[in-house]
Amino acid sequence: xxxxPKTRLHVDxxxxxxxxxxxxxxxxxxxxxxxxxxxxxxxxxxxxRDGEWLTRIDGFGKGWCSLAVRxxxxxxxxxxxxxxxxxPIKRGRIDSVxxxxxxxxxxxxxxxxxxxxxxHRVNLDRLRANAVEAAEQCxxxxxxxxxxxxxLERALAGWPEERVLFLxxxxxxxxxxxxxxxxxxxxxxxFLIGPEGGFAKSELDEIRNRPFAVPxxxxxxxxxxxxxxxxxxxxxxxxxxxxxxxxxVDARPPDRSAADPGPPSIR
Amino acid sequence: xxxxPKTRLHVDxxxxxxxxxxxxxxxxxxxxxxxxxxxxxxxxxxxxRDGEWLTRIDGFGKGWCSLAVRxxxxxxxxxxxxxxxxxPIKRGRIDSVxxxxxxxxxxxxxxxxxxxxxxHRVNLDRLRANAVEAAEQCxxxxxxxxxxxxxLERALAGWPEERVLFLxxxxxxxxxxxxxxxxxxxxxxxFLIGPEGGFAKSELDEIRNRPFAVPxxxxxxxxxxxxxxxxxxxxxxxxxxxxxxxxxVDARPPDRSAADPGPPSIR
Numbered sequence: 001x002x003x004x005p006k007t008r009l010h011v012d013x014x015x016x017x018x019x020x021x022x023x024x025x026x027x028x029x030x031x032x033x034x035x036x037x038x039x040x041x042x043x044x045x046x047x048x049r050d051g052e053w054l055t056r057i058d059g060f061g062k063g064w065c066s067l068a069v070r071x072x073x074x075x076x077x078x079x080x081x082x083x084x085x086x087x088p089i090k091r092g093r094i095d096s097v098x099x100x101x102x103x104x105x106x107x108x109x110x111x112x113x114x115x116x117x118x119x120h121r122v123n124l125d126r127l128r129a130n131a132v133e134a135a136e137q138c139x140x141x142x143x144x145x146x147x148x149x150x151x152l153e154r155a156l157a158g159w160p161e162e163r164v165l166f167l168x169x170x171x172x173x174x175x176x177x178x179x180x181x182x183x184x185x186x187x188x189x190x191f192l193i194g195p196e197g198g199f200a201k202s203e204l205d206e207i208r209n210r211p212f213a214v215p216x217x218x219x220x221x222x223x224x225x226x227x228x229x230x231x232x233x234x235x236x237x238x239x240x241x242x243x244x245x246x247x248x249v250d251a252r253p254p255d256r257s258a259a260d261p262g263p264p265s266i267r
Numbered sequence: 268x269x270x271x272p273k274t275r276l277h278v279d280x281x282x283x284x285x286x287x288x289x290x291x292x293x294x295x296x297x298x299x300x301x302x303x304x305x306x307x308x309x310x311x312x313x314x315x316r317d318g319e320w321l322t323r324i325d326g327f328g329k330g331w332c333s334l335a336v337r338x339x340x341x342x343x344x345x346x347x348x349x350x351x352x353x354x355p356i357k358r359g360r361i362d363s364v365x366x367x368x369x370x371x372x373x374x375x376x377x378x379x380x381x382x383x384x385x386x387h388r389v390n391l392d393r394l395r396a397n398a399v400e401a402a403e404q405c406x407x408x409x410x411x412x413x414x415x416x417x418x419l420e421r422a423l424a425g426w427p428e429e430r431v432l433f434l435x436x437x438x439x440x441x442x443x444x445x446x447x448x449x450x451x452x453x454x455x456x457x458f459l460i461g462p463e464g465g466f467a468k469s470e471l472d473e474i475r476n477r478p479f480a481v482p483x484x485x486x487x488x489x490x491x492x493x494x495x496x497x498x499x500x501x502x503x504x505x506x507x508x509x510x511x512x513x514x515x516v517d518a519r520p521p522d523r524s525a526a527d528p529g530p531p532s533i534r
Contacts, residue, residue, distance in 0.1 A: 096363070103494050105486070138488040170520050176512045178505040218501075219372070219510035221405040222520045227370050227497065234485075234498035235505045238445040243486035245443045253437050253489045 004073065005042035005054060007035060008136050010143055015050040020058060021067040028065035031057065043067055048142040051076040079142045080241050083108040083163070083190035085155060086229055087117040093226045098127040100226075102134035102144050104233040105242060111149040112192075115200040122149050139253055152192075152203070159212055163188040166236075167207050167215045168228045169199055174217035177235050184214065185240040191232045193225050271340065272309035272321060274302060275403050277410055282317040287325060288334040295332035298324065310334055315409040318343040346409045347508050350375040350430070350457035352422060353496055354384040360493045365394040367493075369401035369411050371500040372509060378416040379459075382467040389416050406520055419459075419470070426479055430455040433503075434474055434482045435495045436466055441484035444502050451481065452507040458499045460492050 011021050023031070031037045039057050045067065046052045052074040055067035084106045088094055101109050109131060111122045128146045135143040159165065164184045166177075168191060175183075192207070199207070207213050218231055237243040278288050290298070298304045306324050312334065313319040319341040322334035351373045355361055368376050376398060378389045395413045402410040426432065431451045433444075435458060442450075459474070466474070474480050485498055504510040 092359070099491075100494050100497075103488055103490050104498065105488060138490065140488055172519075174519065176505070176510055178510070179512055217510065217519055219504055219508070220520060221370055221372060221407055223370050223405065224366075227367050230367075230494065230497040231371065231501035231505075234501045237486055238443070238498075238502045238506075241486070243443055243445070243484065245446055252439075252441065252484055253487060 005044040007031070007037070007042075008044040008046070008052075008139070010132050010136055011045045011047050013047065015045060015047055015053045015069055017069065019069045021045060021055060021069060023065040023067065025063040028060060028063060031065055032060050044073060045069075046141050049076060052141060074141065076141055079107055079140065080105040080237065081188040082106050082233070082236060082241065083110060083188075084193070084229060084233065085110045085112045085152075085165075085190055086193040086225065087112060087114045087152075087195035088119055088122045088149070089196055089225050090119070093224075094122070094127065095130050097226050097229050098130040098144075098146075099134040100230050101233065102131040102140065103138045104230065105140070105237055106144050106233060107142070108145045108147055108190075110147040110155065110190075112152040112155050113149065114152050114195055115203050116197040117195045118197075124149065152207075156207065156210060159210070160188075161212055163190055163212060165207075165210070165213045166191045166232065167204075167213050168193050168218060168232050169204055169215055170194075170218075170222050170228075171198075172204060172208075172215065174215040177216040177218055177232060178239060180214050180216045181236050181239045189236060189240075191229065191236070193229045193232070196225050272311040274298070274304070274309075275311040275313070275319075275406070277399050277403055278312045278314050280314065282312060282314055282320045282336055284336065286336045288312060288322060288336060290332040290334065292330040295327060295330060298332055299327050311340060312336075313408050316343060319408060341408065343408055346374055346407065347372040347504065348455040349373050349500070349503060349508065350377060350455075351460070351496060351500065352377045352379045352419075352432075352457055353460040353492065354379060354381045354419075354462035355386055355389045355416070356463055356492050357386070360491075361389070361394065362397050364493050364496055365397040365411075365413075366401040367497050368500065369398040369407065370405045371497065372407070372504055373411050373500060374409070375412045375414055375457075377414040377422065379419040379422050380416065381419050381462055382470050383464040384462045385464075391416070420473075423474065423477060426477070427455075428479055430457055430479060432456075432474075432477070432480045433458045433499065434471075434480050435460050435485060435499050436471055436482055437461075437485075437489050437495075438465075439471060439475075439482065441482040444483040444485055444499060445506060447481050447483045448503050448506045456503060456507075458496065458503070460496045460499070463492050 041057050043055050053069050054071045055069050058066040058068040084101045131144045164187045308324050310322050321338045322336050325333040325335040351368045398411045431454045
């Protein structure tokens with residue numbers, strides 16, 4: 001197989017032999033004027049359904065670019081069944097949560113409003129853009145779903161009982177995370193991270209009373225919300241997810257040339 | 268015991284019954300004009316040696332504040348013996364590495380220059396400020412040491428052989444992190460995170476040949492340098508550090524009132 005293309009993009013359309021993929025204005029501009037790519041140059045693409053494909057730039061126009069789909073580079077495979085529910089936090093930090101949740105293999109990112117949540121709005125398009133860019137860079141074959149923000153009670157009311165909800169609360173009784181995660185190996189999972197000010201005590205009690213909720217402890221220090229999210233997701237992947245020995249054919253990332261750090265970010 | 272003070276500061280001087288602690292201009296201003304604190308108000312302080320103490324504001328002057336040390340709130344205890352060596356990355360991300368390394372219990376933060384490291388300078392004072400502020404907020408009793416940046420070869424040349432160096436490299440042979448960390452339980456540890464562009468291949472070989480080096484794998488996705496640092500540190504704490512069951516008397520953070528998220532950050 002030829003060398004892997006240095007540029008990798010998520011696309012919406014179908015991928016298969018002989019098909020053509022169109023890129024929008026922003027991406028066409030990026031390929032042509034930022035990366036200075038030309039007709040015939042290779043681009044890897046994935047859509048979350050058909051695996052990863054090698055394409056070649058077929059043509060540029062005013063505000064568009066077409067890619068000719070050539071050859072499958074990787075078969076599609078499902079990612080982890082892992083949700084992240086988190087209370088919106090301030091801008092720089094929430095962007096980083098979306099980025100790192102994507103890198104850490106989360107399948108659904110779900111903003112939830114708790115009693116002490118501030119801000120009360122969340123820019124879903126911005127979060128999605130961060131998650132997609134991270135998926136492109138980290139070699140995922142899927143992108144995380146960005147679920148519509150809802151009040152926490154509503155998320156809990158419709159909860160699928162078979163999915164364990166690991167509650168990351170900084171105080172109160174909890175099982176150390178390594179133990180809790182291993183005890184629930186094989187179940188679809190979700191982590192719930194509270195806002196910077198913590199959950200309300202009444203709220204904590206209500207969550208703990210749910211049969212699917214398992215409070216987990218992240219040690220003796222008070223972690224910021226974003227730190228708690230990264231830490232919890234990493235522990236899950238390491239212990240029962242796709243970082244384990246023998247967890248899949250792609251247990252190490254595809255090789256890159258270390259001498260070439262790749263193109264700058266699109267955004 | 269009375270309620271814990273909402274403000275917590277790291278100080279340099281000795282702490283003990285009857286002593287007085289002076290604060291510099293920046294912190295005096297913060298207490299007086301940002302938090303609007305007054306004489307007699309409580310402040311928790313720690314210096315990394317004498318535990319955590321309750322103090323009360325004794326007086327404000329032009330550019331200073333004195334705190335009267337009253338009562339020990341927590342005994343000193345050592346933190347984890349865990350180093351983080353990382354290649355400097357761009358500004359926002361390196362700040363966040365210092366902050367989260369502090370929250371995740373790192374004892375020494377050590378910037379090292381690898382062959383593909385860019386930038387070539389690092390603002391140690393800035394990193395230290397981020398680490399100290401995180402220590403104050405996360406209830407640590409110590410602050411991480413910020414070691415003088417050196418070329419990676421020099422750090423390796425003087426390496427203490429008993430300390431395991433977990434190499435987080437994105438390609439090449441590696442043991443899954445959970446397995447590698449458990450196999451080295453009880454040893455002082457360090458994680459080495461490469462620059463955004465990865466290590467040079469020759470450099471990787473040189474590191475791997477050291478008897479104290481253990482390459483670890485962080486799954487099938489290519490993680491950014493900062494994500495890899497957070498993930499690796501969290502796994503270590505969860506599996507062999509102070510997040511484990513029975514790892515210490517302070518296995519959960521001190522209780523805070525969830526209704527009060529505490530004062531804004533000093534910086």
